[in-house]
Structures are given as structure tokens and as C-alpha cells.
Amino acid sequence: xxxxxxxxxxxxxxxxxxxxxxxxxxxxxxxxxxxxxxxxxxxxxxxxxxxxxxxxxxxxxxxxxxxxxxxxxxxxxxxxxxxxxxxxxxxxxxxxxxxxxxxxxxxxxxxxxxxxxxxxxxxxxxxxxxxxxxxxxxxxxxxxxxxxxxxxxxxxxxxxxxxxxxxxxxxxxxx
Numbered sequence: 001x002x003x004x005x006x007x008x009x010x011x012x013x014x015x016x017x018x019x020x021x022x023x024x025x026x027x028x029x030x031x032x033x034x035x036x037x038x039x040x041x042x043x044x045x046x047x048x049x050x051x052x053x054x055x056x057x058x059x060x061x062x063x064x065x066x067x068x069x070x071x072x073x074x075x076x077x078x079x080x081x082x083x084x085x086x087x088x089x090x091x092x093x094x095x096x097x098x099x100x101x102x103x104x105x106x107x108x109x110x111x112x113x114x115x116x117x118x119x120x121x122x123x124x125x126x127x128x129x130x131x132x133x134x135x136x137x138x139x140x141x142x143x144x145x146x147x148x149x150x151x152x153x154x155x156x157x158x159x160x161x162x163x164x165x166x167x168x169x170x171x172x173x174x175x
Contacts, residue, residue, distance in 0.1 A: 115172040125152040
């Protein structure tokens with residue numbers, strides 16, 4: 001028992017020295033790590049990214065891209081799209097037959113649109129049209145309000161416009 005007490009008192013009186021020795025050992029280990037570092041890991045080279053998507057299915061799978069989606073079944077798709085550009089057949093005033101007597105009675109005067117001028121700007125003809133709300137210059141193919149300017153004829157000073165309301169074309173002449 002006396003030997004254990006001597007060993008314990010020796011540890012107690014020399015504890016600062018033991019901490020100092022442990023700190024010197026850790027410092028020596030860190031200095032050794034700085035002086036002779038370990039070899040860096042050899043990473044695989046990064047490939048240069050491609051600027052275009054792959055064309056073949058094998059190249060897509062090699063990059064981990066999903067394949068092309070399957071085509072949708074065609075049995076559930078509607079076949080005609082005429083309701084997008086023709087008059088709705090379920091209108092209250094629809095008479096059910098295909099003769100357009102009401103449309104033929106409509107003239108270009110009833111559209112509330114007037115051709116004022118036609119000019120050639122940069123090799124392209126432009127027409128100045130007056131509607132109920134504005135007076136502006138328009139080029140061929142340009143849409144405005146419920147109309148689309150289909151063509152401009154500078155020789156006869158006339159334009160052809162398409163009316164979405166009546167689903168037909170009208171010719172306007174300069175007055």
C-alpha cells in the first residue's frame with residue numbers, strides 16, 4: 001500500500017511535466033506532417049463537357065440520361081381542330097346550315113375599319129389603317145384588334161384583311 005501511495009504522489013507532483021511531454025510529442029508529430037506530407041490522392045481526370053446533346057441512345061445511356069419518352073396513344077386524341085378557326089356551331093343564332101348568307105351581307109364598310117395610306121418603307125409596303133379605337137401603320141401579317149392584315153397591294157391601293165369575328169377575308173380600298 002505504501003508503494004501505491006508513493007506512485008500516486010509522484011504522478012501528482014509531476015503532472016505538469018507529463019502534460020508538457022505529451023504536448024511536445026503532439027507538436028513533433030505535426031511538424032513531421034508538415035515537413036513530409038502524404039502523397040495527394042490521384043483523382044480521375046474530369047472529362048471536358050460536351051456542347052451538344054448526344055444523338056444516339058448508347059451515348060445518352062453512357063451519360064446517365066433517360067431515354068426518349070414513349071409516344072402518347074393516338075386513340076384518345078381528337079382528329080379535327082376546325083373549332084379553333086371556324087365559327088362555333090353551338091351559338092344561339094346558328095341556323096345549322098352551311099350557307100353563309102349573313103356573312104355575305106357583311107361588307108367591308110360594316111367592319112368600322114378604313115384604309116388611309118399605303119407607303120413603301122425599306123422595300124416593304126405598310127398600310128395606315130383607322131379602326132374605331134386607333135390609327136396606326138401596319139405591315140403584312142400583323143395582327144390588331146380582331147383583324148389580321150393579310151396582304152398589301154400598292155398598285156391598286158388596296159389591302160386584304162382577315163376578320164376573326166366573321167372568319168373570312170375582306171378587301172379594303174383607299175377612298
